[in-house]
Amino acid sequence: MNRTNPMYVIIVGGGKVGYYLAKELVQEGHEVLIMEKDRKTAENLAEELGDIVMHADGCEIRSMTEAGMGRANVVVAVTGDDEDNLVICQMAKRQFGVQRTITRVNDPKNEALFRELGIDQTVSSTRIIFNLIEQQIETGQVIPLAALKKGEIEVVEADITPDSPVVGTRIGQLDLPPNTLIISVIRDDHAIIPHADTKLRAGDSVIAMIKSEREKELRAVFAGSAK
DSSP: OOTTSOOEEEEEOOSHHHHHHHHHHHHTTOEEEEEEOOHHHHHHHHHHHGGGEEESOTTSHHHHHHTTGGGOSEEEEOOSOHHHHHHHHHHHHHHHOOSEEEEEOSSGGGHHHHHHTTOSEEEOHHHHHHHHHHSBOTTSOBOOHHHHHHTTEEEEEEEOOTTOTTTTOBGGGOOOOTTOEEEEEEETTEEEOOOTTOBOOTTOEEEEEEEGGGHHHHHHHHHSSOO
């Protein structure tokens, strides 16, 4: 991103995705506002991020007006509710003339509908993971979903928290259980094809394939202790 052309970005939803996205945007010199309707979550975010956090319902016209949505360059809806995300983006475009809207889609079946209704960009972690499984893996073979079940192989998603022992560690340096295959790293809802020198960051989600009986061992690597 170009620091000489800062944008005003409103993020609706103060969960993990909203939190890390806001931090990255602020570091790049952009003006950011997080709207979070849960009071406790908003207060916890404000303790760390300061006045860029607003306790408000991003679906309400009054809250949108107070947030200055009319001058926003981008509105990003990343709540856990697809209906809320759709309403937020539609109101941003129709009521406030926001040029670019981006939404998280929790149910991939909603992606086509969202696009038909004018949402500029949709992001679905579920769809990303599905596509990765169906795409070519390192062996050059396509692994169908049915084969995973028959082979007692699990697709595991492990979140990298700020206190995880692997933050800052390269994938090639990880002490993984035998026959573990890291197939992707999800960072800010974007899929990264990992390499041995890919360095893990707080907020990443690691997608791996592993034998079912070794799932706990794998999670222990990222969490520091077995769950």
